[in-house]
Amino acid sequence: MKYWDDFKAGESIALGSHTITEAEILAFARKYDPQPFHTDPEAARRSIFGGLIASGWHTCAILMRLGVEANQREEAAATGSPGLDSCRWLKPVRPGDTLSGRTEVLETWPSRSKPIGFVRRRVEALNQHGEVVLAIVGITMYRRRPDGPGART
Amino acid sequence: MKYFEDVAVGDIMRFGRYEVTKEEIVEYARQFDPQPFHLDEEAAKASLFGGLIASGWHTGAMFIRMVVEHMTPVHATTGAMGFDDLKWIKPVRPGDVLSVESEIKEKVEGRRPDRGTVKIESRIENQRGEVVMSLVSLVIYLRR
Numbered sequence: 001m002k003y004w005d006d007f008k009a010g011e012s013i014a015l016g017s018h019t020i021t022e023a024e025i026l027a028f029a030r031k032y033d034p035q036p037f038h039t040d041p042e043a044a045r046r047s048i049f050g051g052l053i054a055s056g057w058h059t060c061a062i063l064m065r066l067g068v069e070a071n072q073r074e075e076a077a078a079t080g081s082p083g084l085d086s087c088r089w090l091k092p093v094r095p096g097d098t099l100s101g102r103t104e105v106l107e108t109w110p111s112r113s114k115p116i117g118f119v120r121r122r123v124e125a126l127n128q129h130g131e132v133v134l135a136i137v138g139i140t141m142y143r144r145r146p147d148g149p150g151a152r153t
Numbered sequence: 154m155k156y157f158e159d160v161a162v163g164d165i166m167r168f169g170r171y172e173v174t175k176e177e178i179v180e181y182a183r184q185f186d187p188q189p190f191h192l193d194e195e196a197a198k199a200s201l202f203g204g205l206i207a208s209g210w211h212t213g214a215m216f217i218r219m220v221v222e223h224m225t226p227v228h229a230t231t232g233a234m235g236f237d238d239l240k241w242i243k244p245v246r247p248g249d250v251l252s253v254e255s256e257i258k259e260k261v262e263g264r265r266p267d268r269g270t271v272k273i274e275s276r277i278e279n280q281r282g283e284v285v286m287s288l289v290s291l292v293i294y295l296r297r
Contacts, residue, residue, distance in 0.1 A: 032214040057214050061185035105265035
């Protein structure tokens, strides 16, 4: 089990990868982000993007999935997130792109009132060309080590 | 159609109605956020949330659906660069009905003559008027 106490600033982890298909892009966009450049390959060709691109919220969801899987591999005691500082969609994501995740811990601090702590980290998704397509700085909460030092800062 | 020139700091828009179902919460979570408190009612009861809650990213997806239905048809936008300061404030549960209040906070001219960036703060509320999520989107508007 990996607790809040085990995260250290500077630590980076490679997340897994996911190859996004046109069918996935269309299915997500038709349900949640039905703009022509996400839902209609023909209209997308005529748009400023020159072809079908994934909804930014879809790319975020894929990165979330890669993060959850990493947490599960590490048996990290994650208990959700209060929010994100920033999220930038830097490059279009297109059918067939393979997205890989990576994350770096920026800082950690304990809750004053609950047996949890906070981890601020940068999380990025890169495509198969090594270009960062999505960059997020966000906060995750983890339970503290039950037998760990009580007033660690 | 509202172009960059037509939106003013302080403008407020209220729109959308999204009924959150248990089936959709679980379906989204299976695909993108398979944590027990999003997937399994029994496990969720035992968690600190006391019951099934939607993935925060799912709330974001429901938000963008309302935006695309109600704002995109009447605003000359061409996507967004991203967002800042997203807060997941309250859990979203099955049966909740979400809506949006958006406020124009800032207009940024930028380098390109044909477009500008507009910072829009959006508050997603439930049927009790409680804000469940807020964020500041960086939306690209075309100029007239």
